[in-house]
Amino acid sequence: MAFPERGLPERIGPPASLSPDQQQAAQELIEGPRGGVYGPFRPLLHRPSLLRAVGKVGETLRYQGTLEPALREWTICVVARDLSNVFEWDMHRPLAAAAGVPVAALDALEAHRPLPDGTSGALVLAQQVAREIIGQHRLGDET
Numbered sequence: 001m002a003f004p005e006r007g008l009p010e011r012i013g014p015p016a017s018l019s020p021d022q023q024q025a026a027q028e029l030i031e032g033p034r035g036g037v038y039g040p041f042r043p044l045l046h047r048p049s050l051l052r053a054v055g056k057v058g059e060t061l062r063y064q065g066t067l068e069p070a071l072r073e074w075t076i077c078v079v080a081r082d083l084s085n086v087f088e089w090d091m092h093r094p095l096a097a098a099a100g101v102p103v104a105a106l107d108a109l110e111a112h113r114p115l116p117d118g119t120s121g122a123l124v125l126a127q128q129v130a131r132e133i134i135g136q137h138r139l140g141d142e143t
Helices: 020-031 048-063 067-081 086-101 103-110 121-136
Strands: none
Touching: 020 048, 067 103, 067 121, 086 103, 086 121
């Protein structure tokens, strides 16, 4: 099943020209672990202080978190797929595969199919946790 928003133009693009503060905020992202200004960061160039704040939150979660890379990237993919976030899916699916997430599990996730037999318990649990938080805004007692 295709992502419903694939191919649609950006809703809010970056500014046509950048002020010195916008240029500096962009340069901070370019020099950071992301190495560029892309995806959801492009429209944030309209508000450099917000770009910096969101960038730091994301940096902390992604690069200073405690999850192993495969589990972190899998969880990002689960959320991206369940919310039809094309950008995050396209960015993180290859990262998940490179970190060791089985391609068969990623294929199943993309197609909204059950995970293959033998998928690790950690991946199954991460998917369950993400889906409960997305759908119910909390974890059930059993989870």
